[in-house]
Amino acid sequence: MKILILGGDGYLGWPTAMHLSTQEHDVAVLDNFAKRRWEMELNVEPLIPILTLHDRVKVWRERTGRELELFVGDLRNYGVVEGVLERFRPDAIVHYGEQPSAPYSMMDHNRSVFTQMNNVTGTLNLLWAMKKLELDCHLVKLGTMGEYGTPNIDIEEGFIEINHKGRRDTLPFPCQPGSFYHLSKVHDSHNVRFACRAWKLAATDLHQGVVYGIETDGTAMDERLATSFHYDDVFGTAINRFCVQAAAGIPLTVYGKGSQCRGFLNLRDTLRCVELAIVNPAKRGEYRVFNQFTETFSILQLAELVAAQARKLGLTPEIHHLENPRVEAEEHHYNPTHTKLLDLGLKPHFLSDELLDTMMVTILKYEQRIKRQIILPQVQWNGKDKDQVMGGLKMMWAGA
């Protein structure tokens, strides 16, 4: 199949490209390197040095003999989107090409608006181009489990049957997202669902949990094929950040009590889930949602798992509870359904001691590169944004 990966330079996009290329698909990647600029803005960088995408594509060719077609362009530019789709004519599009950080979207007025405009416009452009070109193409869109929030009922996969006053319907699951980033994904989901209904497009919306892990078969092949592993407060996520904190000998920082529960999955499983969605495509006119995670943990549980494993490596981790910078329920029901990908054949890599061990050993190799000052949360959901707005305005619009 011809598969176009949007956001191919990213933490998920790059290993997905290698994985699908290995499966003998004809893969193209597109990126505008916006994330590299956001890293620069915040003075953060991935733990492992990352080659340019051009160079990683070359290394991939050198190591495997496989070609990845590379497009450089911004999804906010409709001409770019239509042009790339017309030239590559993909059978499937994997859409990771969005601003992926909740703290970034809460940082100030400007980044909040930017996040929604960037994410929503890119996806709208994609939908219009798919319609216009009448491609027989399946959109595999990265959403998030955070679209649902934490309702006091079990979360279903995208839709829920509701019985109400003697009548019944199966309706979109109500969303209570917790940041302007998560909101942008909810907006996308509504737009994509409508386009599938109105224009008979086919889409799978992957409501993904929090991804952890640093290694895939592709990245393991050559250090120059590494993926951009973040551990900072803006782009890093819980397990990855805890492992880095343990390796660096600084306390593991749990937000609030840490009893917040979330769904998690291994980076390797992300690749497999996307592949399963692609080889079992949605039908024309169908909009479907897969809840893409393999296990649920509380944040404190995770910190304790990481700390225990760190001790086995001779480290002396501590766990600190910070005042929660987010506005979120700390005590809540959490029992989301996640059977659709299992039904398609997903065999999860669960979070094991071995995985944590491998991650920490890798992290220790790069310990000298850890910037300790970028780990603690800087972004308050309720914070004042006076200075940040002005800085943000200068930073974002000067470069736009």
Next chain:
Amino acid sequence: MKILILGGDGYLGWPTAMHLSTQEHDVAVLDNFAKRRWEMELNVEPLIPILTLHDRVKVWRERTGRELELFVGDLRNYGVVEGVLERFRPDAIVHYGEQPSAPYSMMDHNRSVFTQMNNVTGTLNLLWAMKKLELDCHLVKLGTMGEYGTPNIDIEEGFIEINHKGRRDTLPFPCQPGSFYHLSKVHDSHNVRFACRAWKLAATDLHQGVVYGIETDGTAMDERLATSFHYDDVFGTAINRFCVQAAAGIPLTVYGKGSQCRGFLNLRDTLRCVELAIVNPAKRGEYRVFNQFTETFSILQLAELVAAQARKLGLTPEIHHLENPRVEAEEHHYNPTHTKLLDLGLKPHFLSDELLDTMMVTILKYEQRIKRQIILPQVQWNGKDKDQVMGGLKMMWAGA
């Protein structure tokens, strides 16, 4: 109270300003006159000639001795929004300042993206400015009944109690909007709800039905105080359009079978509903939804009511069924709840023969101005947008 009306030049904004001014509130209006430009793009105009907003404010002062403060600015510009809020320091903001047409949003790629960016950015800017300035201010935001779509269960006012697998929660009512415009309102609703939760803002989201009517106490005072009554296929709505078709002696055009049901209300009731929301404000941290309509009708029922009334005036109306340009269910359940505004004291003006008579008599006064070629639907939900995209790009971005 100090009340700021965003979109004060519009069909609803202007009569709302007059109404609240009459109630002795201290009223300011803001507009960027974008709608006048969209009219120009499409070569449509309101039935009654409309003075500039500056001049209507002068006439209002001349006729009533009351001042309306006038701000000219674009809500997409954060500096404008914060500046106006800081200067006027409203107790309530009535937010009509959005692109209001579903067909406009479906016309082509460019207008679809524009509609969502314009509407969502404006509202986000407002939320951030309210947060930053820490105003004790109640946002009264215009949404639409179209946010819900037509589920097979009764529609509740914003939230629904769901019992699921032995657990229970009250959650946002699931949304199935039917155009990129309606989607923009759903995005707004999610953003506003989040801001109320995260930042303890206070908001009322008016999920309004389709408004009809041409006259209010304010407009009746002086022809120069008229409001911009549209009957074209893009900005006109069902009853208004039918009345103009009857007056002009052209067939009333019903989309499809006409069995689609919607909620409707008189323009006078819109003003009263907004007033009721303002004088009974949401509490800090509260996000509430009022379903703002007074009656439901099928489209065919409305056409028949208008036709019957037209016959009494000696006209000879015909009803034609057109292929439905929209993607919507024509046979569906429709029983939305709408008690909250009644509980606050709304006394509806129902659609009566007398109202239709008055509307048609007014319309007949301006019969020479009716542009017959702008009434039939030009915008297909499923249409090809090839030429329109190019035209749209030129039109919108050249001027942006």
